[in-house]
Amino acid sequence: MSSSSAELSEQEQRRREERTELEERGIDPYPYTWDVDAHAEEILDTFEDDKHQPDDGEPGEYEVSIAGRITGMRVMGGSAFFDLRDESGTIQVYVRSQDLGEDFYEEVFTELFDIGDIVGIEGFVFRTGMGEVTVRAADDFQLLAKSLRPPPPVKEETEDGEVVEQHYEVTDKEFRYRQRYVDLFVNPDTREVFRQRAELISTMREFLDDRGYLEVETPVLQPVYGGATARPFKTHHNALDMPLYLRIADELYLKRLLVGGLEGVYEISKDFRNEGLSRFHNPEFTMMECYVAYKDYEWMMDTTEALLRTVTTALHDDPVIEFEDHEIDMGGEWTRIPFFDAIEDATGFDLYQSDVEQVYEVANDDLGLDEVDPDMDLGELLDEIFSETVEPALIEPTFITDYPIELSPLAKKHRENEGLVERFELVVAGREIANAFSELNDPQDQRERFEAQARQRAEEEDVDVSDLIDEDFLRALEYGMPPAAGLGIGIDRLTMLLTGQESIRDVILFPLLRPE
């Protein structure tokens, strides 16, 4: 994108002229530092109560040095108010000609400073006649970065320092996703979502660290991908002249670490899946996966309850959240119901140990599901029935347990029930939030399931069966992996749930979009 003046808006050209004018006056439009010793929110908090009632308009003991972006400006002749926005919030600044010198006030401030510029203020805190806590720029006022692009207009109605109403005029979601930097400085709600996301992750990390699990980093670039069924992104390493895949899951590497003798490991990191985009899917997304030796999925359900209770409480000071008109209690013990029982409760059909034909009949004839066809295998049919009839109705946190083996090639066979595995998914508000199993550690069983899976995929995608099997992972299992429980939680979807966002794009800073 060239910046020839013909392409610039009138406002952009004017700001460039102002920059030149500043330089001609010997004012650096991009100086180096500013000593900040206060932020908007803490100043407002401090003076909220009447004990700290600053003298009206007199320099007092409340000296502060602040910095931020100018938002609204209200100039009245020889004095002016503007709003200064820093990371913590917004505070009003008062500027007077007689404080700063007429030359600076009339020729620099009112002429060459604009909304969007980043400035530093040294002065003192006072309360205006209207009662608003305000910083008077009595001692110093400097430009810290000239803004050459006008920001979208922002207006706030405030009352006693409280923002009563936002007048944020960019409602275009595309603009907000593409120019997230603008969304962030203009919209405090956006900043709050990402602050909560960070707190969620650090609370989760603290929870896992406290239990002695080791945070590790495993390869993103993998010669064989696995641990989930999804199409991968493919890339190429030049020096080794070999194809590589971006990981679709961390699972197979983390389990190698259990073989290595680590008894509790976790990783919080990006996975990549080359699939479609939707409000629940971004091609790169963040997963937490955790594996603990000598435990099983029953134990992992208890741990998951504790983890999510801790995280929810950290964000809301309360385990009860509001989501899409529901009140959801993330504290307490959650219902645990086996997969086939849940289907029977919802449909009246007991499909445990039914064959493909019977399940197809139920799905198609009895339940009238649109998306089923006779080519689907047993796993696909059961999954379709489950996600159409059971999942949407589960609002309160619910563990669905004991999945059919066809759906779970990495989970250990159920210790009692034929055809099932020891697996659970946690469903909240109709969404899958966590997925976990007693991990399959029998290398022969694992090889058979890999091969069955690979044969099917090799047919569909016209590739070699041997290329699809992670032989090194099987080699590791053959050395012996302790019994273990594993858990995966999609951080983006959990963030959506806990911050009330309806699109994954609202919890990812820079979601993938088509190129402009």
Added chain:
RNA sequence: AGGCUCGUAGCUCAACUUGGUAGAGCAACGGACUCUUAAUCCGUGAGUUGGGGGUUCGAAUCCCCCCGGGCCUACCA
């Protein structure tokens, strides 16, 4: 990939149904104003109506194609 829907000034929108040459608020610019707060008052400039083609004397408006967005569906355990 399919369905629905949208694209007009820096931002939010009107004019489209019923074709007549684009308008308002905010932002910007000039002026007044030293406790305002969506400041106010007076004045000014600002648009290839997403792009291309067609119909017409005349298209933001009607028709076709393309580009881009949003929502839904599909794919994605």
